[in-house]
Amino acid sequence: MPEEQIYDIAVVGCGPAGLSAALNGQIRRKKVIILGSEFCSPKLHSSPKVDNYLGFGDITGEELRQKFLKHIESVGLSINRARVTGIYPGESGFTLQSQDVSYRARTVVLATGVSTVKPIDNEIELLGRGVSYCATCDGPLFEGKRVAVLAYNQEALDEANFLSEIAAEVTVIPLLKEENETNEVIQNPKIKVIEDVPKAITGENWATGVALEKQQLEVDGIFVIRDAILPDQLVSGLEVAPDGIKVNRDLATNIEGIFAAGDCTGQPYQLSKAVGEGQVAALNAVKYVDTKHGAS
Numbered sequence: 704m705p706e707e708q709i710y711d712i713a714v715v716g717c718g719p720a721g722l723s724a725a726l727n728g729q730i731r732r733k734k735v736i737i738l739g740s741e742f743c744s745p746k747l748h749s750s751p752k753v754d755n756y757l758g759f760g761d762i763t764g765e766e767l768r769q770k771f772l773k774h775i776e777s778v779g780l781s782i783n784r785a786r787v788t789g790i791y792p793g794e795s796g797f798t799l800q801s802q803d804v805s806y807r808a809r810t811v812v813l814a815t816g817v818s819t820v821k822p823i824d825n826e827i828e829l830l831g832r833g834v835s836y837c838a839t840c841d842g843p844l845f846e847g848k849r850v851a852v853l854a855y856n857q858e859a860l861d862e863a864n865f866l867s868e869i870a871a872e873v874t875v876i877p878l879l880k881e882e883n884e885t886n887e888v889i890q891n892p893k894i895k896v897i898e899d900v901p902k903a904i905t906g907e908n909w910a911t912g913v914a915l916e917k918q919q920l921e922v923d924g925i926f927v928i929r930d931a932i933l934p935d936q937l938v939s940g941l942e943v944a945p946d947g948i949k950v951n952r953d954l955a956t957n958i959e960g961i962f963a964a965g966d967c968t969g970q971p972y973q974l975s976k977a978v979g980e981g982q983v984a985a986l987n988a989v990k991y992v993d994t995k996h997g998a999s
């Protein structure tokens with residue numbers, strides 16, 4: 704369901720880069736939305752000691768994370784819990800699709816962090832041709848059909864439950880780290896669970912199944928639900944280099960109106976760089992909005 708309002712800047716990701724971009728956009732009096740997955744951010748949280756962030760000689764990542772979130776709240780911003788699955792150019796800006804809602808914005812700042820995702824064989828080739836990253840968006844295409852869900856996170860289990868109301872057969876391959884996280888799905892009688900490891904999506908021009916380590920699963924559609932999505936899968940046509948999204952000194956990507964900041968633009972993977980790039984990206988997004996749509 705699309706949200707009616709148009710934001711000036713949509714920030715995708717709620718780590719240091721995204722929060723810095725949002726803060727600076729807000730201070731420049733732009734209408735900002737932060738779209739961030741469950742926890743902002745696991746990396747910052749897991750850092751036991753940060754000793755190179757100016758002004759804070761001896762602080763844990765978690766303490767810094769709390770300070771960042773408090774600062775964001777203090778300027779009237781909040782984080783919308785949403786995993787963005789696709790960004791599409793449209794009339795006067797972009798549509799950002801998440802699991803349940805789509806948002807509209809004049810500019811986008813990508814701050815999704817570094818992605819360690821390795822797609823399985825044939826996943827990228829068949830994306831949009833039987834392979835999907837979003838059940839809410841594409842589930843209705845598989846009404847009465849057989850689908851598989853490669854479930855890398857908790858959200859995938861909700862997606863499987865949703866698909867069980869539409870599809871004739873839903874098979875979940877749980878790939879979550881915590882085994883007990885799958886219990887909820889196992890209790891749904893309409894869902895079959897196969898404990899196995901996916902090796903490849905099969906099919907020539909359209910996905911026809913999943914090659915698992917121990918067996919072949921024949922299905923009509925495959926939903927791959929994991930936390931991270933490669934940036935060029937998020938935005939079609941986005942140029943990426945081997946270690947990150949290609950940007951210029953303004954942190955502009957090759958797509959007009961889309962900026963990127965932080966670890967997702969490449970090394971060094973460091974806090975100060977992420978926060979600095981978030982600011983530069985936001986200021987250039989502000990400039991872009993003012994030039995293109997008139998100052999507010």
Ligand SMILES: Cc1cc2nc3c(=O)[nH]c(=O)nc-3n(C[C@H](O)[C@H](O)[C@H](O)COP(=O)(O)OP(=O)(O)OC[C@H]3O[C@@H](n4cnc5c(N)ncnc54)[C@H](O)[C@@H]3O)c2cc1C
Binds near residue numbers: 967
């Ligand atoms: C153990 C450890 C210790 C570290 N110690 C230091 C240190 O001492 N000093 C230092 O400078 N750096 C340190 N770092 C690096 C630092 O944490 C990172 O450089 C920094 O977090 C990068 O910020 P970021 O915002 O670019 O990305 P991230 O912090 O990774 O944040 C990205 C966010 O975007 C979200 N996201 C991704 N995709 C989507 C999507 N499609 N939709 C919505 N949200 C999405 C993610 O869930 C995440 O919350 C450390 C890292 C680790 C792992």
